[in-house]
Amino acid sequence: MTNALQSVLIERFAARGDGVAADGRFVPGAVPGDQLLPDGSLLHGPDHVEPGCRHFGTCGGCQLQHVSDRLIADFARDRVLAPLARAGIEPEMPMPVHVSPEGTRRRAAMRATRTDGEVRLGFNAEGAHRLVDMAECPVLHPALFTLVGPLRQLLAPWLPERSAIGVTMTLTDNGVDLLLANLQANSLPRIEGLTRFAAEQRLARLSVEGPMGVETLVANATPSLTLGGVPVTLPPAAFLQATADGEAALVSAVTSILGDARRVADLFAGCGTFALPASCTAQVLAVDGAGPAIRALAEAAGRAGRKLTTEHRDLFRKPLSADELSRFDAAVIDPPRAGAIAQTEQLAASRIRTVAAVSCNPATFVRDAERLVAAGFRLGRLWPVAQFRWSTHVELVAEFRR
Known part of the structure; x- marks a missing residue:
């Protein structure tokens, strides 16, 4: 006993x-x-609880599959609020945590290798470069997981021993967009094989990435996503939120913060996740350093007649200045994991009164939030979003006003 x-x-x-x-x-x-x-x-x-995947404990993708949904929400909330509390910042209104359901991951970056004559395809093991050969994945959308077996068969004749290629799959409105990195498509039999595979699997697009960049081999349909009611043609391997469900939660929060703002600057706008919904009611300037993404946004907004202009600009090296920002009623900022301290400092120095901050890294978010609070902003509502359902990765939207 x-x-x-x-x-x-x-x-x-x-x-x-x-x-x-x-x-x-x-x-x-x-x-x-x-x-x-x-x-x-x-x-x-x-x-x-009992983990729902045989790879739990070895695959590095899901650290919390043995945890109840109630504690997953608590974990996501604490991951956001605890570092803020240590910095002496407390949101006025913490909002309920949004947890995305399983089977909704629409974008995945994996590796394929050949080891001891066997082709393996999946994610890295936890804390290691060893590959976990994927036999199941309750996280992935079924349309993506369905491709895993056929991809192994496709790659088997082409992968030399101990070689590796990158496999990025994105589920679009018109089918799967597949990008294979470090795979040579320089012979007729290989090109024919890839073309046949794209047709059999009904891919929207199949591209390869090599020393000369990305080349589209097959385009059976336009690989587009609808953002803010506007179809956007995605560049190969373009960034987008991991789940449509999580994206909707983030967009809803940002839209609520922007309210009736008439002039909005969207910083690190990408393909328009927040810029296009905002352009339904506001004049939007969308800025990003990723050329293909910002061009795709400009073309989509132009076709739809949205009140949206774009600027291709490296916001790390050349952030929008305080004077430039002061022309706007509100700003959206959604930087990469490193945060955006230079751009945040310009926001703090500007006369802008509302900032909707989106972050995928609580640590760099706190650093940037400290700059805004020191400049007179207050942190109002804060939404934690756990769209990587069983992962320790947490995203958030924060409302800053002054």
Whole structure:
């Protein structure tokens, strides 16, 4: 019979998903509410659930598959609020956490390798470069997972031993957009094989990326996504939110912050995730350093007659100045994981009164938030969004006003 006096309660999660015991020990695989027994084993609590994938524990994609939905939401909230609290910043209104359902991941970047004569396709193992050969994936949209087996067969004759290629799959409105990196398509048999594969799998587009850049081999349909009611033709491997469900949650939050703003600057706009919805009611300037994405946005907005102009500009090296920003009622900023301290400093120095900040990295978000708060902004509503359902990766939208 277990001696409860000798067990130690798992009280919380660490940032990377390990359980943290009451005595400070980090316990991989533990969930708050579990008991750490004297022999090092775990007595599972009510929020420790059976993982839904055979690759759990080896694949690096899902660290929290053994955690109840209730605690996943708590984890996402704490990942956002805890670093803010350490910086002395408290949102006026923390909003409910949005958790995307399983089977909705519409974009995935994987690797394919040949080891000991066997072709493997999947994600990296946790904390290692070793590849986990994917036999199932409850995260991926079924339309993407369906391609895994046929891709192994396609690549089997072409991959030399110990070689690797990148495989990026994106589910668009008109089918899957497939990009194969480091694969030579320089012979007629290989080109014919890729063309046949694209037809059999009904791909929207198949492209290859090599030393000369990206080349589209097959375009059976226009690989487009509808953003803010406007179809946008995606460049190969273009950035977009991982799930349509998570994207809708982020867009809803940003739209709520912008309100009736008439002039909006969208910084790091990409293909228009936030710029196109905002352009339904506002005049929008969309700025990004990714040329293919900003050109795709400009073409889509032009076809739709939206009140939207674009600018191709590296916002890390040449952020919009305080004077340029002061012409706008509100700004949206959605930088990469590194954050955007130079651009944030210009926002802080401007006369702009409303900022909708979108972030995929709580640490750099806090650093940038400190600049805005020091300049007189207050942090109002804050939405945590866990669209990578079983991952420790969390996104957020924050409302800054002054």
